[in-house]
Amino acid sequence: MEDFPIQVRTSEDLGRYIVAARDLSPGDVVISERPLVFGPKAMPDPEASMPCVGCYKPVFTDIGERCSKCGWPVCSGNCPGLTDPRHHGVECDILSVRPECVLDNMSDYYRHDALLPLRCLLLQKTDPEKWKKLLEMQSHMESRTPGTQAYDEADEFIVEYLMNNFISKLEGDLKKYTPEASSELLHRICGIMDTNALEIRLQEGAELLALYANTCLIEHSCLPNTKHTFLQSPKDRNDLYTITVKVVIPIAKDEHIATMYSHALWGTQARRQHLKDTKYFSCKCQRCSDPTELGTYLSAMKCLGEEKTPCDGIHLPEDPLNEETDWACSKCSVKISNSQVNMIISQMGDEVDNVLMMGGNAIMLENLLCRLSMFLHPNHYHLYSIKHSLIQLYGRQPALSSVEILDRKIKMCKELIAITKILDPGNARLSLYSSVLQHELHSALVMKSKKANPDGTPKSLEEIKPLLIQAKAAIEDAISCLKDDDEETSGQKLSVVIEESKKDLEKYCKEKNIVL
Structure with a gap:
């Protein structure tokens, strides 16, 4: 096709990669393809719930139904996925060589993270063309040698589990499903999965991993120019989990097409x-x-200066691409080693995680923010995380709804929005963060417009209107951020809340007879 948007190229450094065949604009689709294969991840607490092997809905581990043939947990014996070859239909024959069921240590007995490698192996028989494409994917086996964490974990939890419990026991007709089956081949499949698999969060709460023949060629950048979404409610069942990769910021002809494999709100060293x-x-x-x-x-840290000589400079890595780099102050001669920085940041990260996991209240978060702010740049990613949580607490109860607190919330929202827009200008990775920030900004502005003046008099329409103009812009931005997240449960839930807030704003403007 003459107007095809992408070209596959090859280089010694990158291997196969994708570039724009012409100038591309936000919204242009560069790839849309069905998965080669997909499978469930283990649930966060597998002793409490596991994904049904047919449809991946979470099922209660101890009281849920079982597949009548292989004994694995299912949502119902009538689940359509149990006979569907893309889901449980074929693997059930293999899993049936160990038909006995257990109720104890179920997460060790039913290893859902081993199902995708098994489904990959079964492509040899079920779809040789897909099997061929799978084997073309990068596995990085040269870096996954015995003794490495990746190799040893795959060996213990997937390779030995599948070989000892199932594959080694296959006899007669069942052997036809796996013409090739060895520990080495399974290790290669594990390498292909770790390198290329994409995570799909399902609406019921479970997660899948899926492999895509063309999407896997898109390289990484910490400033991605594309966003991908997954189709979870297709008209044609064969389109289930089809991936669509869209451009989010303009891409010039011959420019590399990029996605992001890490978290956009981690610092450089962590990423x-x-x-x-x-x-x-x-x-x-x-x-x-x-x-x-x-x-x-x-990632910047504050400089504390030398003894008796305080300094208000900031520490930055001299060479961020060198893992042994020193961190130099922007104003004085003080330097600190990379290992010192890593130790400090790691300890602070543990503190932040602990407070957030405990569902930290505003006082706990403010105290932590105050303490860490002595050492970190105001924009540091640990402080971003604390502020993002605080923003969602401010204004939620009377004690946290004073004008001073609302002003603090507005300031924090604007600061975090500015950072987020620089790191992810196309909302490729941080759309939910951005939407929450814009929604909370809107909320604080509306609340402030309803507060009396310091002298106790109600605000005039001239004082209210500028606040509501800002609030309207924020709520519209919040909606815009989510335009590609309609298949995501979290995106859907947030959209409902924001649309309700928009209606409330319109109603409030009508009551006040304000036209924005």
Whole structure:
């Protein structure tokens, strides 16, 4: 096709990668394809609930029904996925060689994370063309040698589990399903999965991993120019989990098409380490190469100066692409080692995680914010995380709804929105964060418009209108951020809340006879 939007190219450094075949605009679709194969991940608490092997709805582990043939937990014996070859239909024959059921230690006995590798292996028989495409994917086996964490975990939890319990017991007709079956091949499949699989969050709460033949060629950047979504409610059942990759910021002809494999709100060191550990490469993108992270200072620390000589400078890595780099102050001669920075940031991260996991109240979060702010740049990602939580507490109860607190909330919202827009200008990764921030900004502005003046007199329409103009812009931005998240449960729920807030704003404006 002459107007095809992308081209596949090859280089020694990147292997196969994708570039724009012509200038592309936001909204342009560059890839839309069905998955080669998909399978469930284990639930966060597998002793309490497990995904049904036919449709992936969470089922209660101890009282749920079982597949009448293989004994694995299911939502119902009539679940259509139990006979569907894309779901449980074929693997059931293999899993049936161990027909006995158990009620104790079920998460060890029914390892849902082993089902996708098994389904990959079964493609040899069920769809040789897909099997061929699967084997073309990068596995990084040269980095997954015996003794590495990736190899040893795959060996214990997937390879030995499948070989010992099922594959080694196959006899007669069942052997036809796996013409090739060995520990080495399963390890390769595990490598392909870890390198290429994409996560799909389902509306019922479970998660899947899926492999896509073309999407896997899209390279990583910490400033992605595409966003992908998954079709969960198709008209044609064969389109289930079809991925659509859309452009989110303009891409010039020959520019690389990029997505993001790590978290956009992690600092450079954390992102690069994650990518090195899980994807076996060191990112050198525009954001990683910039000590200031595009001017956001998301990883920057405050300089405390030398003894008796305080300093208000900031510490940044001299060479962010060097894991052993020193961190130098912008104003004085003080330097600190990378290992010191990592230790401090790691300890602070644990503190933040602990408070957030405990469902920290506003006082706990404010105290932590005050303490960490002595050492970190105001935009540091640990402080971003605390502020994002605080913003959602301010204004929720009378004690946290004073004008001073609402002003603090408005200021925080605007600061975090500015950071988020720089890090993710196309809402590829942070659409939910952005939407929440815009919605909370709107909420604080509306609440402030209803507050009396310091002298106790009600606000005039001239004082209210500028606040409501800002609130209207914020709520419209909040809706716009979610335009590609209608298949995501969290996106759907947030959209309902925001649309309700928009109606309330319109009603309030009508009551006050204000035209925005």
